[in-house]
Amino acid sequence: MAIDIGGTKIAGALVHPDGTMTAATRRPTPRGTDPEAVMAAVTDVIADLSADPLWERAVRCGIGSAGPVDTSKGTVSPVNIGAWRDFPVQERVTAELGARGARIPVVLAGDGVAMTAAEHWLGAARGHANALCMVVSTGVGGGLILDNRLHAGPTGNAGHIGHISVAFDGEPCVCGGRGCVESLASGTAIARWALAQGWTGPDPTAAGVAASAAAGDPVALAAFDRAGRALAAAIAATATLVETDIAVIGGGVAASGETLFGPVRRHLASYAALSFVRGLRVVPAALGTHAGLIGAAAAAMMLTSAG
Structure with a gap:
């Protein structure tokens, strides 16, 4: 259930x-x-x-x-x-x-x-013993699979990659921190930055910015490059810490496809430099809108077994 x-x-x-x-x-x-x-x-x-x-x-x-x-x-x-x-x-x-x-x-x-449990059970992280899965939408969240087990942490918040700081002197985040991934790479942050840089597209959302980027708009492309760099830095840091070999990204912003994944993969080469993380792959999530329910069920199975 x-x-x-x-x-x-x-x-x-x-x-x-x-x-x-x-x-x-x-x-x-x-x-x-x-x-x-x-x-x-x-x-x-x-x-x-x-x-x-x-x-x-x-x-x-x-x-x-x-x-x-x-x-x-x-x-x-x-x-x-x-x-x-x-x-x-x-x-x-x-x-x-x-x-x-x-x-x-x-x-x-x-x-x-829950999304992590779903992607490991039936999605893009299936068959990987160590994986980072992320949701990039109005916020940025995530979870970890370590040694084929869902690692939720004492309060269930392990893997919350959106609030890793990747900008030492970055802007304040709603969480109280500074320079968090979410403040740079969420859909809200992408649209906010593009508008502040003079972008004037008809749809003032991340989807609108993505459409302009796909059409070659330089400000929109820069907004996604900035977001991709923040995600790449956080993914590399996480992989270096716990040795994951795949990062799965889902959520509304991930629907922009290569507009997001291109910059993430390009910048990843600059951050994932050590030998044990150079082969790190970044791939789209596979389960889409079904991930929430499938993930709730998968998490119940995995965490009950772990307990």
């Missing part, structure tokens, strides 16, 4: 041992400040799943949530869900499942960790 909690939608599905999904359902994430309204949407998703004949065969439940998360406490404080601060989602979902006869383990994971 998988539940994917994000700023725009709350989705659920029953995920089978081969990764196929049935009973997929979703609700919009309520806006506003009422935490119970958001939980009500989660409850509706669970109710839809419980109506499926395969409900009784579920053996565990995975929750993938936008972060920050604290898996040691079972709580979430998603930046893009203002109503939830230290919300005990793991406890509440466990109670809701129990009330419907499903007394099964419930595992909480951040969305970057």
Whole structure:
């Protein structure tokens, strides 16, 4: 059983041992400040799943949530869900499942960790014992596979590459740090920098900047080169620290294809210089919009086994 909690939608599905999904359902994430309204949407998703004949065969439940998360406490404080601060989602979902006869383990994971679990199970990191997987979208997140195990860390935030500092005197980041990858390479950062440099495209988003870059606009190309350099520096630093041999990048900004991946790979050669990281590959994620639900299920399997 998988539940994917994000700023725009709350989705659920029953995920089978081969990764196929049935009973997929979703609700919009309520806006506003009422935490119970958001939980009500989660409850509706669970109710839809419980109506499926395969409900009784579920053996565990995975929750993938936008972060920050604290898996040691079972709580979430998603930046893009203002109503939830230290919300005990793991406890509440466990109670809701129990009330419907499903007394099964419930595992909480951040969305970057869930995406990593999905890509290692069925996607671009499959077959790699050590991998970094990243989501580059309005924010930048990620997770780690080390020795074929999902390495989530004590609070579930290991691999959060978006808040590695890659610019010593860079601009302040929303996290309180300075020069973070997210402040340079997120979709928001790419569009903001391009506009500040005089770019005047009709669509003031990262997708609009990507379209202009593909058409040869020099400012748009420079914006993606800047983002690619930041990502390359962080990927190389991570690979040097823990010896990953592949970096998988997904998320909305990754949909720009070679507009992003070209600069990342080009700059990577300058940062991944030691012999044990020179062969590091950077590839697109394979699972797209299904990664959230598949990842929630995969994280539940991997973290339950690890525990």
